[in-house]
Amino acid sequence: MDLGLAGRTALVAASTSGIGEAVARALAAEGARTVVCGRRGERAKQIAAELPEAVGIEVDLLDEDGPGRLLDATAAAFGRPDVLVLNGPGPRPALAADVALADVDAALDTLLRQQIRLATGALPAMRERGWGRILAVGSTGIAAPLPNLALSNLSRAALAGYLKTLAAEVAADGVTVNLLLPGRIETDRTAALDAANAARLGRSVAETMQASIESIPARRYGRPAEFAAAAAFLCGAPASYITGTALRCDGGLVRGL
Helix, strand or coil: CCCCCCCCEEEECCCCCHHHHHHHHHHHHCCCEEEEEECCHHHHHHHHHCCCCEEEEECCCCCCCHHHHHHHHHHHHHCCCCEEEECCCCCCCECHHHCCHHHHHHHHHHHHHHHHHHHHHHHHHHHHHCCEEEEEECCHHHCCCCCCEHHHHHHHHHHHHHHHHHHHHHHHHCEEEEEEEECCECCHHHHHHHHHHHHHHCCCHHHHHHHHHHCCCCCCCECHHHHHHHHHHHHCHHHCCCCCCEEEECCCCCCCC
């Protein structure tokens, strides 16, 4: 299937590792001019050098002007983005009863405020062209809140509400806005959460992972490339009538439809 991404400019936030890196590689493989970015500038440049047409940019999106500088750097390299993938590191594990307001502020900075700045900064050019894709990497916690991840659950749910509202506002301009929700994907983040859950439950990490795998109908963790393939489709031309939707890539983990 031709995803119609050749020559498009794709900006993937937080793309120096894990899911973000996999999505950047998938979009580049489809012919998109790809912007890889993160706080590890050398790593961003290394990944970009391995892709057909890409640039690596060092940026801290938690800086007040970080999103604006990233969009300007993207425009200088390839033009304003046609595709924007919103991604960011998850906050620390926490029980809901233990959450402090300072924790909430930090989580919203990481998973809501920077994404809004990026989306609102990228939208004018997308709407003017009559074509654009905004895709957020979310979490199955939006569909079924995850234990010991209260900060992630609340901040990702807030972003989902914002993006669903935005999707209706820009659909007539040819811009789609969707979320792709990973279940348990083989990344450093998942490994860290397994270790945290093992410590909380007084189990070994191996036991915790096995219990996690047994809760997934597919009986395994997902691979970043599998998630990235779904992301590339949602960013492509054939997905032009899919908007305001949260699609799960979770091996059947969430039992609801």
